[in-house]
Amino acid sequence: MSYHIAGNEYNSAPAHHHQAPAPSGQPDITSPSSTTSPRYASNFYPTYPQQPMSAGPGTMPSVHDAMNSMHPQASSTLATSSSSAAKDEEEVEAAASRKRKLFGDIPDAKKRKFIIVEDAQRGQRVRVRVTLDQVNMQDMPDAHLKINAVYPRSYYPRQSGESATGPKIPDWDDEDDGEPGAKRGTTMVKIPLMEGEETRMPVPKMTRARRGKEMALNELGARMSWQQARTFHNRPLFLQKSLDAHRTKVREAMMGADEPGGSTDAGHFETRPGKRKWLARKRPVMREAQDGQEEA
DSSP states (O other): OEEEETTEEEEOSOOOOOOOOOOTTSOOTTOTTOTTOSTTSSOSSOOSSOOOOOOOTTOOOOHHHHHHHHHHHHHHHHHHHHHHHHHHHHHHHHHHHHHHHHHOOOOGGGOOSEEEEEETTTTEEEEEEOOGGGOOGGGSOHHHHHHTOSSGGGOOOSSTTEETTEEOOOOOOOBOTTOTTOOOOSOEEEEEOTTSOEEEEEOOOOBHHHHHHHHHHHHHHHHHHHHTTTTSTTOHHHHHHHHHHHHHHHHHHHHTTTOTTOOOOOGGGOSOHHHHHHHHHHHHHHHHHHHHHHHO
């Protein structure tokens, strides 16, 4: 049966198409089983498992190879981060240790905020603030540090001589404590004798422990005067008296008079070490004298 539509003739009968066989000698491009077919020469879906291929110059590395090559770099990065974290912890611990040594290792319950100091020159009692750990040394100019130095010989500039690692401490050429054969000082002074004559003798050199103590007291004095600039302006003697009063209070708290296991590391908070040494030498003699009187 056929239909004629708009000049076109369509046959409704089923069409039977017969393809002629490929001539001999030409590849069959319609059969996937043909190994010589140019259409199926590239096999995009290979069978698994694949055989290991040798990496050539144009072969891309696998993901596993890339991850394996990254392992040394990742381990080195972790090692670097762990070492830097350990270094940061050491710096924090060193800063905390220095803070405890400078301001005194006392519990918070015994820390004072104010002390009362007698001002004999003005005939009144002054309330002095002693929260010295809350003062920032970076805010102080060198002029303030120089004027309010309790020990001027141990003063050194902090702002002008500051480096990347902090303030640069000058080399005073101090000697170690208890160093055998310590060198004499180079500064010579005149000493009068009994017969009216004079002689010259060298000044003993400063020890490192003494220098460190004076530097710590200079810092405490600068912090105290910075909090109350009007109170300590041009009054170095009153500043020294207030600092000594603060040192006495802190040392009493550190020694723990009411606690048998109190801290004895007073350091620069001890105001009269000579008296302590003198009493320590005198006690055995006094005990011997008392024992002799009791026996008699």
